[in-house]
Amino acid sequence: MTxxxxxxxxxxxxxxxxxxxxxxxxxxxxxxxxxSTQKPRVVIEALGGFYRAHYANIHRGVHTLSExxxxxxxxxxxxxxxxxxxxxxxxxxxxxxxxxxINLVAYTWGRANVGPGDRIVVTEMEHHSNxxxxxxxxxxxxxxxxxxxxxxxxCLDLESLDYLLQGPVKLVAFTHVSNVLGTVNPAxxxxxxxxxxxxxxxxxxxxxxxxxxxxxxxLDCDFLAFSGHKMCGPTGVGVLYGRPELLEExxxxxxxxxxxxxxxxxxxxxxxxxxxFEAGTPAxxxxxxxxxxxxxxxxxxxxxxxxxxxxxxxxxxxxxxxVPGVHAIGPLAGGRCGIVAFxxxxxxxxxxxxxxxxxxxxxxxxxxxxxxxxxxxxLAATARASFYLYNTRQEVDRLVEGIQKAQDWF
Amino acid sequence: MESxxxxxILDHYRCPRNQGTLEDADISCEQDNxxxxxxxxxxxxxxxxxxxxxxFSGRGCVISMASASMLTEEILGKTVEELKALQDEDVFxxxxxxxxxxxxxxxxxxxxxxxxxxxxxxxx
Numbered sequence: 001m002t003x004x005x006x007x008x009x010x011x012x013x014x015x016x017x018x019x020x021x022x023x024x025x026x027x028x029x030x031x032x033x034x035x036s037t038q039k040p041r042v043v044i045e046a047l048g049g050f051y052r053a054h055y056a057n058i059h060r061g062v063h064t065l066s067e068x069x070x071x072x073x074x075x076x077x078x079x080x081x082x083x084x085x086x087x088x089x090x091x092x093x094x095x096x097x098x099x100x101x102i103n104l105v106a107y108t109w110g111r112a113n114v115g116p117g118d119r120i121v122v123t124e125m126e127h128h129s130n131x132x133x134x135x136x137x138x139x140x141x142x143x144x145x146x147x148x149x150x151x152x153x154x155c156l157d158l159e160s161l162d163y164l165l166q167g168p169v170k171l172v173a174f175t176h177v178s179n180v181l182g183t184v185n186p187a188x189x190x191x192x193x194x195x196x197x198x199x200x201x202x203x204x205x206x207x208x209x210x211x212x213x214x215x216x217x218x219l220d221c222d223f224l225a226f227s228g229h230k231m232c233g234p235t236g237v238g239v240l241y242g243r244p245e246l247l248e249e250x251x252x253x254x255x256x257x258x259x260x261x262x263x264x265x266x267x268x269x270x271x272x273x274x275x276x277f278e279a280g281t282p283a284x285x286x287x288x289x290x291x292x293x294x295x296x297x298x299x300x301x302x303x304x305x306x307x308x309x310x311x312x313x314x315x316x317x318x319x320x321x322x323v324p325g326v327h328a329i330g331p332l333a334g335g336r337c338g339i340v341a342f343x344x345x346x347x348x349x350x351x352x353x354x355x356x357x358x359x360x361x362x363x364x365x366x367x368x369x370x371x372x373x374x375x376x377x378x379l380a381a382t383a384r385a386s387f388y389l390y391n392t393r394q395e396v397d398r399l400v401e402g403i404q405k406a407q408d409w410f
Numbered sequence: 411m412e413s414x415x416x417x418x419i420l421d422h423y424r425c426p427r428n429q430g431t432l433e434d435a436d437i438s439c440e441q442d443n444x445x446x447x448x449x450x451x452x453x454x455x456x457x458x459x460x461x462x463x464x465x466f467s468g469r470g471c472v473i474s475m476a477s478a479s480m481l482t483e484e485i486l487g488k489t490v491e492e493l494k495a496l497q498d499e500d501v502f503x504x505x506x507x508x509x510x511x512x513x514x515x516x517x518x519x520x521x522x523x524x525x526x527x528x529x530x531x532x533x534x
Contacts, residue, residue: 059512060445067510074511261444271444 007304013390015040015296026360029395034179034207034339034386035364036229039293043232046292050285058284059258059275073284076291077274083294084205084224085215086241090273093240093247094282098206099129101225101240102173104277105202106133108250109223109242113200114170116142121164121172121199123148123156124376127179128369130204134173148174150376154181154330161190165197172201176208180370180384181330182313182339184212191221200246206230210297210388211337212306216241232297233290237283247273254279305389309338312387312396316340319400326403329377338387341368344403347410349383355406361398413507415472423472428482430465439527440468443519445512448474452523454485461485461493471516473509478520480504485524494528496521 013019016038021028030038050072056065058073081092095101110133114120120134124147138145146164149157156174165172172194176187187203194201202223208214210231216224223246227238242250252259252270259279261269270276297305313336320326325345330336344352349365356363364384367374374381385399432438435453442449448470455463464482468475484504485493501521502508509517 062512067512070511262442262447275444 005301005303005307007300007308007389009308009390009392012300013392015042016390017041017044019390023360023362024358029359029361029391029398031385031387031391031395031399032362032364033388033391034230034368034384036235037210037232037388038390039234040232040296042296043234043289043292047234047285047289050288055285057281069284072288072291073282076287079291080239080294083298084209084226084239084241085217087217088244090244091242091247093242093274093277094287095225095238095240095277096236096283097227097229097238098204098225099238101223101238102130102202102204103133104240104253105223105225105242106137108253109200109246110134110137110171111141112249112251114138114141114143117168118143118170119146119164119167120144121146121148121161121169121174121194123174123185124150125154125156125178125181125183125370125373126173126175127204127206128371129206130173130175130202131372134171143170147372150181150373152377153332154178154183154377156183156185156190158186158189158193161193165193165199169194169197169199172199173204174202175204175206176214177205177211177337177339178330178370178373179207179339180341180368180373180382182336182341183331184208184335184337187219187221191219195220207337207339210305211302211309213302222246228286228290228293231290231293233293234283234286237286237290240277244273247277252279253277256280258282300389306337308389309387310336312391312393313338313340315393316385316387316396316399319396320403323400323403323407325407329379329382338391339384340386341382341384343379343382344407347406349381351410352383352403352406355409356399356402359398359402359405361395361402363399414513416506419472419476419505419507422476422479426466426475426479428463428465428479429467431467432463432465435465437524437527437531439523439530441519441523441526443470443474443515445515446471448516448519450474450478450519450523452478452481452520452527454524454527456490459489461488466520470519473505473513474516474519477501477505477517478523481520481524490528490531493524496524 054068058070149160200222205226209226224241229235256279328342353365432453436456437454440451450468453465466478
C-alpha cells in the first residue's frame with residue numbers, strides 16, 4: 001500500500017454525518033478535536049452492526065455469538081496493534097481511556113517499583129491525566145515529583161531533563177504532543193536519554209496517535225497510552241501498551257472476573273497477558289468500533305492527516321496574527337500539531353467561546369486540563385482551536401471572523 | 411458440530427493415549443484454562459536428548475483432553491529443539507479442525523503446558 005500524503009477535507013466531511021448539522025442556524029465548524037473527535041459513518045455502522053448481528057459476552061461462551069464477538073474483539077486488538085506498530089499483541093491492553101491506562105501503570109508498576117526518595121520525572125506541559133496519578137503515587141510512597149521545564153517558546157528544555165536524570169529517577173512520564181501548545185516533543189530522544197539513565201518511560205500519546213504516525217517499536221518506550229475517542233473511535237475504549245516483560249511482573253490493577261486463572265477461597269492466580277489487565281466485561285463493541293476507526297484513518301493515511309493539520313495550523317497562526325489583540329501560544333514555526341491555543345486581549349476565553357458558539361464554531365476555553373502549564377506561561381486561561389482531517393481553511397476563516405465579532409461586541 | 415467432534419478427536423477422548431504421570435520426569439508442568447477450568451499436566455522423559463516417554467493427566471472438555479492425548483503421541487522421539495519449535499498451527503493440524511478464539515484456548519492448553527515446562531527446563 002502506498003502512503004497517501006494529501007487529503008481533501010471537503011470530500012472527507014461527507015463521511016461524518018454530524019458535520020452536516022447546524023448550530024444556531026450555521027453549519028457546524030467543529031474545532032474542538034483535541035477534546036474529542038467526531039465519528040465517521042463506518043464507525044457508527046460498526047457499532048450498530050456489531051450489536052445487530054454479533055453481540056454477546058466474550059472469552060467464556062462456547063456458542064456462536066460468543067465466538068464471533070471474541071474474534072471481533074481480538075481482531076480489533078491486532079488491528080490496533082498494527083496501527084501503532086506494537087511489537088507484541090500481549091502488551092496491548094484495552095482500557096477505558098488514556099487516563100485509566102496511566103492510572104493502571106501508576107497503581108501497579110508504580111506501587112511496586114517506586115519507593116521513598118525515588119524521583120518521578122514529568123514535564124510542565126502535562127495534561128492532568130499524566131500528572132495527578134504521579135502526584136498521588138509520589139505522596140503515597142514518599143517519592144519526589146520533578147518537572148522538565150518548558151521554554152518560553154513552548155518546547156521542552158532537554159537540558160533540564162538531563163539534569164533531572166542525574167538523580168535517582170525511576171520513571172519519566174511525558175506527553176508526546178502537548179494538548180495546549182501543539183508542540184511535538186522529541187520522543188525518541190527523551191526515551192533514549194531516560195533509558196540511558198536506567199529509568200522507565202511512559203508516553204502519553206493521546207494527542208499523537210490520532211494525528212501523526214506513531215511507531216511503538218521505533219520509539220522503544222516502556223508504556224504508551226492513548227484514547228479511542230480522540231481518533232474517530234467510540235468513547236469508553238482506550239489502549240495501554242506495555243512491554244510484556246514488565247506487565248508480567250506487575251500486580252493486577254482491577255480484579256475480578258475475566259482476569260483470573262484459578263480462584264481459591266483465599267487466593268487467586270492471574271490469566272495470561274493481555275487479559276490479566278482486563279477485568280470484567282470490557283467495552284467490546286467500542287473496541288470493534290475503534291478498529292473500524294483505525295481502518296478508516298489508515299485509509300485516509302495518517303501521514304496525510306499530519307500534513308493537513310500542519311498546513312491548517314500554519315494558516316490559523318498566520319490569520320490570527322493579523323488580528324490585533326490576539327496572541328497565539330506555543331511554537332510559532334513548524335513541527336506542531338493542529339492545536340492552536342490563544343488569548344484575546346480583554347475577552348475571557350469563556351465569553352469568546354460563547355460568541356463563537358453563536359456562530360456555529362465550536363472551540364474549547366479554559367485550562368484544557370493543563371493548569372501547571374498555564375501557570376508556567378503566566379496565563380489565566382486560553383481559548384483553543386484544534387483541527388482534524390475534516391477541517392477546512394474556510395472554518396479557520398470563520399474562527400477569525402467570530403473573534404473579530406466578539407471584539408466588536410465587547 | 412460433526413466437524414468439531416470428528417472421529418479421531420472423540421477416539422482420543424474416549425481412549426486417551428499415555429494417560430498418567432511420570433516419576434522424575436525431565437519436563438513437568440501443569441496449567442489451567444481460565445476460560446472453563448480445564449487442567450492439564452504433562453510429564454515428559456528425555457533419553458539421549460529425545461522424548462522417550464510422555465504422560466498427561468487432568469480434566470477438561472473433549473477438545474483439551476484429545477489435544478493432550480494427541481500431543482503425547484506427537485512429541486515422541488522429538489528433540490528439545492523440535493519441541494520448542496512447535497506452533498499453534500501444529501496443534502490445529504493435529505486436531506484437523508479450526509477453532510474459534512474461545513475453544514482455541516482449550517485446544518492449545520496442552521501445548522501451553524509443554525511450553526511452560528520447556529521454559530522451566532531452561533531455567534534449571
